[in-house]
């Protein structure tokens with residue numbers, strides 16, 4: 001069966017926690033956050049993320065689901081949590097299960113977040129990616145994102161720098 005991309009439901013907080021922690025364990029160098037940091041979050045954080053991701057106007061979380069299993073996840077945020085002075089919205093937390101990669105799931109998730117951003121009236125969608133993340137940069141370039149030349153270093157590891165990419169929404 002083909003994967004379906006849909007918005008998360010408010011009652012899926014624990015599923016969100018499990019999948020996000022799996023993503024952080026699987027791809028520890030891809031995200032600004034860490035497994036140790038998010039494992040320590042109280043359950044209330046996951047309930048808030050699921051409720052806001054399901055219905056909030058400032059956050060939208062999309063899951064790719066196949067045969068009832070989650071195989072991908074991505075979130076749109078109205079504001080850049082790292083630097084609210086930069087124009088939002090931003091795409092964060094993009095992850096596709098290893099076994100399901102190169103099947104177009106990443107593109108489908110980018111398009112779901114882009115549709116949400118467009119519906120909010122945004123003309124652009126941005127994201128941050130590490131320069132070493134070749135699959136990520138390839139996916140985003142394929143979807144029309146371009147490097148802006150802006151960089152930022154991580155608070156938790158100032159030697160690590162992320163690159164900003166922006167897509168003009170068609």
Ligand SMILES: CC(C)(COP(=O)(O)OP(=O)(O)OC[C@H]1O[C@@H](n2cnc3c(N)ncnc32)[C@H](O)[C@@H]1OP(=O)(O)O)[C@@H](O)C(=O)NCCC(=O)NCCS
Pocket residue numbers: 027030031093094095096097100101102103104105106107108128129130133134135136138139140142
């Ligand atoms: C990056 C990631 C989300 C891509 O997901 P995906 O479902 O495999 O992406 P898609 O199948 O939609 O790929 C679309 C296109 O992106 C490019 N691409 C994706 N992965 C690539 C790779 N490993 N090498 C080269 N190009 C790649 C290709 O152009 C691909 O099209 P093609 O398969 O027809 O050649 C996935 O590799 C992943 O979850 N990585 C770990 C987490 C991560 O890095 N997240 C991003 C944080 S910023």
